[in-house]
Amino acid sequence: MKKSKILLGVAVIAVTGFFAIAADHMDAPAVTGGSNDITDFYAFQGQNTNNIVFVTNVQALLSPTDTQSAKFDENTMLEINIDTNGDAIEDLVIQAIPKDGKMYFFGPIAPAQTGLSSTVRSTGMASNVAITAPGANAIIATNAGMSFFAGPRDDPFFFDVDQYKAIIAGTATGFENPGTDSYAGTNVLSVVVEVPKSMIGGSGKINSWVETKRKQ
Amino acid sequence: MKFNTIKITAIAALASLTAFNCSNDDDSNGPKVPEFAGTYVQEDQMARPAISTVFVSMGNKDAFNVTVPSKQAAGYQAAFQNKLLALNPGYTTNALGMDAATFTGALATDVLTVTLDGKTTFFDGTNVLTGRMLTDDVIDVELLLIFGGPMGTDNSTLSSDNVDANDKPFSNTFPYLAAPHM
Incomplete structure (x- = not known):
């Protein structure tokens, strides 16, 4: 009994390690499969070339059925970090927190403090948007040149991760041609924010990254 | 008696200060916001795709997720280099001309650089790491830089x-x- 439990534990760890390879999908034991698990982060010039778009996706590999019940966690803040002077320390943040069916946005604004702990910069409230229901048309809010979306989307990531895992495990020597997109047919929960470049430094280069932070 | 007066004055001052703070909040413009008090503590982070998942060993993944980017190079560059050489023992340089130490040094600070002056792409043959578009084949870029050698x-x-x-x-x-x- 005890031995089989231990074996099961080893198997679970092995399986966790096996699946822990993607953009950032299910990347680490403490967050894998949780509502705080970041799957991907994108930053690109918008349709309006005066703007930058930030995309943060959470909750990996949602099937269409899973998507119907998938929810943003009201105790999890998504925080986009922006470094405008090249020291890899955030000078500005954009915070997104869900509450009662809406996603609330704050920033871009200087954080109260840098690093691992954050408080909501409520003086920097930017907007809020109703979270789009699965299957419904995308609900978009706009304010001061910014645009906001929150809700389920197709996972934009594409990768033959299954073949990569086989290569790492030593059971294959290379990729197949054509490969198979392991993320085809799956969804994520997305938060999309488009902001004028003038709000995040104006010109030159920025460094950016995204964090999930849990309310204590 | 005098001491009590001072205390009462102090309490009154405090009360008025608090009242002022409350009314100040009430006077703020814009739609009503729910209360979002409290401290939020980091659990996951990412910037460039697949960095943690490819280069951070399983035992360090949770720790990497709560290491601020400005401390990542010092803490993880050597481990990234070991991982790179384990994945590709024949690594010399890559198509960007980076040797193993330079390449992993650039990767270990996991931030996504974004230009505010033009085309944003992970790599399009000309522009390197000026952002990440939805259409960018980021995995092929990373595989090429890890496995493709100096000429790709x-x-x-x-x-x-x-x-x-x-x-x-x-x-x-x-x-x-x-x-x-x-």
Whole structure:
């Protein structure tokens, strides 16, 4: 009994390690499969070339059925970090927190403090948007040149991760041609924010990254 | 008696200060916001795709997720280099001309650089790491830099996964991502 439990534990760890390879999908034991698990982060010039778009996706590999019940966690803040002077320390943040069916946005604004702990910069409230229901048309809010979306989307990531895992495990020597997109047919929960470049430094280069932070 | 007066004055001052703070909040413009008090503590982070998942060993993944980017190079560059050389023991330089120490030094500070002055792409043949578009084949870029050697021609069965695009087309307009599979 005890031995089989231990074996099961080893198997679970092995399986966790096996699946822990993607953009950032299910990347680490403490967050894998949780509502705080970041799957991907994108930053690109918008349709309006005066703007930058930030995309943060959470909750990996949602099937269409899973998507119907998938929810943003009201105790999890998504925080986009922006470094405008090249020291890899955030000078500005954009915070997104869900509450009662809406996603609330704050920033871009200087954080109260840098690093691992954050408080909501409520003086920097930017907007809020109703979270789009699965299957419904995308609900978009706009304010001061910014645009906001929150809700389920197709996972934009594409990768033959299954073949990569086989290569790492030593059971294959290379990729197949054509490969198979392991993320085809799956969804994520997305938060999309488009902001004028003038709000995040104006010109030159920025460094950016995204964090999930849990309310204590 | 005098001491009590001072105390009462202090309490009155404090009360008025608090009242002022409350009314100040009430007077703020814009729609009503729910209360978002409290401290939020970090659990996950990411910037460039697949960095943690490829280069951070399983035992360090949770720790990497709570290491601020400005401390990542000092803490993880050497481990990234070991991982790179384990993945590709024949690594010399890559198509960007970076040796193992330079390449992993650049990767270990996991931030996504974004230009505010033009084209944003992970790599398009000309621009390198000026952002990340939805259509960018980031995995092929990373595989090529890990396995492809100085000319990008080595290990051809490892330097592309031969999946070049998403299963759904993206939109040119906000919110850009495709509708979910239903």
